[in-house]
């Protein structure tokens with residue numbers, strides 16, 4: 001039977017195992033430029049079957065938190081080249097998560113201190129991370145109220161996604177993950193509480209999924225569907241998100257995605273970083289039905305599940321065929337050699353949440369390995 005430690009062919013990319021490092025925002029890229037220490041951080045974790053980078057902004061407008069990296073300056077691209085080389089030198093595989101935050105931003109982070117943009121002018125009851133003058137000391141502040149995007153602005157944002165995907169491959173990434181989860185721009189278009197547009201990008205489920213599918217079309221046209229994954233979070237409340245009928249919404253989304261020969265579908269089960277059985281709407285979300293719908297519609301992408309998995313749950317999910325791949329977030333923060341530890345059944349280091357966001361090497365690259373020679 002299949003286990004987490006079996007190799008996996010991800011649309012032509014050979015993964016050494018089924019254990020994926022989930023995207024994790026760490027707020028350690030001043031001026032959106034990944035630093036040399038970031039290359040060390042990802043290289044330390046290169047034994048993962050696949051690394052998905054932290055959310056990476058496709059444009060200045062897509063930047064929503066201080067010190068998150070981008071793909072829109074030459075300095076950032078040079079920084080990412082160092083990262084991908086360091087990971088590949090360790091035999092690892094790494095894709096970059098393409099991120100536009102939409103309304104989850106602050107005017108001080110926006111070009112010309114503008115309002116953040118969103119499908120509708122509905123403020124989020126949410127916070128974002130800013131740093132004080134002396135870089136690195138940061139805190140969370142309320143997000144700024146957004147303005148509604150004009151239809152005429154959408155092609156420009158699609159272009160930003162296309163361009164980011166192209167430069168991602170140029171700087172050595174093995175592919176991209178479209179961030180369509182956790183209440184950011186693409187999820188804001190999908191779900192009813194944030195999208196109250198009256199044009200053909202709002203209202204019906206088809207209309208609310210339109211922008212996401214146009215982005216997927218543009219990226220897969222640019223770099224190939226086999227280099228393109230996507231992340232969805234059907235019922236997460238993260239960033240103040242809610243839709244009263246997630247099952248029909250995501251049934252339509254996943255059926256529509258089936259025609260693209262994507263690399264993988266990454267599903268967050270429940271509340272991101274919280275209860276796996278979190279429910280929105282009248283009935284519990286049926287993840288198995290979602291996968292079945294996708295396969296019945298002809299979807300062949302790998303199926304990746306996330307959120308609060310431990311070793312036993314993960315083995316069960318892979319053995320049963322419920323998932324091809326399992327992504328782990330917090331456990332990879334504090335266990336660079338998570339794969340080895342899971343293989344040996346070794347003790348896992350608990351992550352220290354006080355150093356998740358912002359700061360220096362402490363809580364970033366100074367977590368211990370089991371056998372010290374790898375430090």
Ligand SMILES: C=C(C(=O)O)c1ccccc1
Nearest residue numbers: 025055065181182238272
């Ligand atoms: C990109 C994030 C996500 O997808 O939730 C994120 C951003 C800031 C803090 C934690 C997570």
